[in-house]
Amino acid sequence: MDTFATLPEFFETEISESVQSRTDLLSSFCELGPPDLCHVIKASGRKEIGSYHTVSGVDASSSATLATYITSLSYELEQNPAWFSGKGQYKIKSGMYCCFNAFSRMDLRVEVYIPGSVQTYMVNPRGERFATNPEMWQETYLSAVLRAIMYSDDANYKLAGYRKLDPVPTMEDEVRFLLAAENLFFKGWQLGSDPEIQVATVVHNHLSAGILKYFGDSGRYEQAVNLFEKLWAREPDVSALVSKAYLGMNQEVKAVQIMHRALQENPHNYVLLHVQADFLRSKGQLEWAIKLAKQAVDCAPSEYVTWARLADYYVDAGEWAAALFTLNSCPMFTYNDRDLHRLPQAARTHFPIRKLAAQSKLLNEESANDNKVDPALLRLPAPALRGTFANAYGILTKLASKIGWDVLLKCRSEVFVMEEEYRTQTTEKENNQFAAPSEPQQAASSRENGELSLDPIGKKDGKNKTSDHWLSFTQKRLCERWLDNLFMVLYEDLRVYTIWRAELAHYRSQSIPIHKSATDWEILGELSLRLHHVDEACDAFLQCVTQKFSPRAYQRLLEHCTEVGNIEQSLSMAMYLTAYNYRWYADCIFPGTIAKHIFQIIREEGLGKVSNTLISMNPSPAMLNLMQRYFAYAQEFRIEGSNM
Numbered sequence: 001m002d003t004f005a006t007l008p009e010f011f012e013t014e015i016s017e018s019v020q021s022r023t024d025l026l027s028s029f030c031e032l033g034p035p036d037l038c039h040v041i042k043a044s045g046r047k048e049i050g051s052y053h054t055v056s057g058v059d060a061s062s063s064a065t066l067a068t069y070i071t072s073l074s075y076e077l078e079q080n081p082a083w084f085s086g087k088g089q090y091k092i093k094s095g096m097y098c099c100f101n102a103f104s105r106m107d108l109r110v111e112v113y114i115p116g117s118v119q120t121y122m123v124n125p126r127g128e129r130f131a132t133n134p135e136m137w138q139e140t141y142l143s144a145v146l147r148a149i150m151y152s153d154d155a156n157y158k159l160a161g162y163r164k165l166d167p168v169p170t171m172e173d174e175v176r177f178l179l180a181a182e183n184l185f186f187k188g189w190q191l192g193s194d195p196e197i198q199v200a201t202v203v204h205n206h207l208s209a210g211i212l213k214y215f216g217d218s219g220r221y222e223q224a225v226n227l228f229e230k231l232w233a234r235e236p237d238v239s240a241l242v243s244k245a246y247l248g249m250n251q252e253v254k255a256v257q258i259m260h261r262a263l264q265e266n267p268h269n270y271v272l273l274h275v276q277a278d279f280l281r282s283k284g285q286l287e288w289a290i291k292l293a294k295q296a297v298d299c300a301p302s303e304y305v306t307w308a309r310l311a312d313y314y315v316d317a318g319e320w321a322a323a324l325f326t327l328n329s330c331p332m333f334t335y336n337d338r339d340l341h342r343l344p345q346a347a348r349t350h351f352p353i354r355k356l357a358a359q360s361k362l363l364n365e366e367s368a369n370d371n372k373v374d375p376a377l378l379r380l381p382a383p384a385l386r387g388t389f390a391n392a393y394g395i396l397t398k399l400a401s402k403i404g405w406d407v408l409l410k411c412r413s414e415v416f417v418m419e420e421e422y423r424t425q426t427t428e429k430e431n432n433q434f435a436a437p438s439e440p441q442q443a444a445s446s447r448e449n450g451e452l453s454l455d456p457i458g459k460k461d462g463k464n465k466t467s468d469h470w471l472s473f474t475q476k477r478l479c480e481r482w483l484d485n486l487f488m489v490l491y492e493d494l495r496v497y498t499i500w501r502a503e504l505a506h507y508r509s510q511s512i513p514i515h516k517s518a519t520d521w522e523i524l525g526e527l528s529l530r531l532h533h534v535d536e537a538c539d540a541f542l543q544c545v546t547q548k549f550s551p552r553a554y555q556r557l558l559e560h561c562t563e564v565g566n567i568e569q570s571l572s573m574a575m576y577l578t579a580y581n582y583r584w585y586a587d588c589i590f591p592g593t594i595a596k597h598i599f600q601i602i603r604e605e606g607l608g609k610v611s612n613t614l615i616s617m618n619p620s621p622a623m624l625n626l627m628q629r630y631f632a633y634a635q636e637f638r639i640e641g642s643n644m
Helices: 017-028 063-078 134-150 171-191 206-217 221-232 236-248 252-265 270-282 286-299 304-317 320-328 355-359 387-415 419-424 481-509 518-530 534-545 551-564 567-583 593-605 607-616 621-636
Strands: 009-011 036-044 047-056 091-101 106-113 118-123 162-164 348-350
Touching (some): 017 047, 017 106, 047 134, 063 106, 063 118, 106 134, 134 206, 171 206, 206 593, 236 270, 252 270, 270 286, 270 304, 304 320, 481 518, 518 551, 534 551, 551 567, 567 607, 567 621, 593 607, 593 621
Antiparallel strands (some): 009 348, 036 047, 106 118
16 A cells, blocks of 8 residues: 655545545534545555545645646655555545635535546535636635634644645735735625634634734734725725734834724724724723723623723723623633544554654654643643633633732622622621632622623722722622633632642752653643743743653743743744654644744844854754745745845
């Protein structure tokens, strides 16, 4: 059985079962859709086998480009000397490329017969076939590019055997991407939006988010400004995107002028209000930012993001009770998983190690001990939070990091009716003294929230300090059950964190080495990050990577090293991640976390300095080859600092 020398491959039990499975699941895809599927049938004499792999970044602008991708696999197969038996070599007989059109909710499919013909058609969720047209091709092309952009860093898409290519490999391709984005921009709401947005709009959807991510991660907002300004002439709400792009370019005066003009024309644009409020917060004008955030709540009271943004501002302003009160009012949405194609169980798989990845000398094998985990760490509920609940938990942990668990509980009892208080209708103030965090009391559960005033709770002058006053029973609100649950999640995080730090302090005071598995350290690092203990998180991640190769730990360290401006350490982390990604078939330079951070360093320090630093680190020739692809991309796309 011949296999591809450098490509992942899943072998089918029954020929074409992966394609049939995809057809059966088409109706379940509700947003951008799953990665593309490339299926081939190989033959040797009368014997046929079916295999496939998932892929993103392939040019889906025409049947010719997709057919070319399939035929390129034939050349790959010819270079592979592997044999299943001595009777003959397998050759590709036919292939099918499946690419989901997220606008029409249909699958575009290109069938190639070698040698022979090419057939192209669309398939709907009922399995019916339709002819293609230029509009469908453009929709499919843009859908494919957006998946490659939006899924580049998505933890849900850390799939085995998922090949990633550059969706926009040249400046000419970028022009085509911008043209397609312009033509289909006002259909972008059909693609859905981030899980924190209840209703996708012309400015809140995966298309607008993809454009901002693509140009924002490379610091090249000029192209985004040009696109959005053309669209602004057709739709006033696009002014929010124009303002964001100008702020990304550090053209604050221009951005403020646009916001002023646009808000005069439409004072109810909550997205624009948020852009202006974020700008004011960045300038330390929290009082004004809060006023704008309140207006945004009035404009879109059913959206989670308006309430969450206001709660976040209250945390920054030290309005603890108001922050809790506002957070409790957030409308929460059920999280829907990303679109994934659940493929049938493969008969066998083939994941070859690519030559440059092996020659990088940075990859190592894991031992069984590396993956042993403390059961208490596995039971932590916070990592399972998704969507609005994960976002709200982030606000709650931010509040806890500023005031501590004791004060948070006092503030909680001040704002919400506790269970005992609800039964007795008294306003007793409870003492919460503990070594480790004490477990919070459950709030009352016959639940009918009263009307919410957006003014800070307590003193009319807005100086809302927990110790200054206590609300009477009639002024309090019932705590939503989901927020009750988040307090319990926070309690578990703090309990485990407190025990770990106490244990670590004890061992260090006795000069005793502490023994934990690499996976334990990785989980403790994530726990520390959730609780906003950055230094402790970095220490844990460093402990993790000394024991095993951990992509997540290396990524967290890359983010931190870039943030603090440590060029050499950033490049070191980037090399480990690049070797890992290349080993697992990621040929994509950009978009992606590694390129984003390397480009940030290039903008700040200049390409010459970054390149010389890398060379001074004396990496292997293979690793240097892989890393220099980022520098070539920076020069090709004229990343700021690439000429320095």
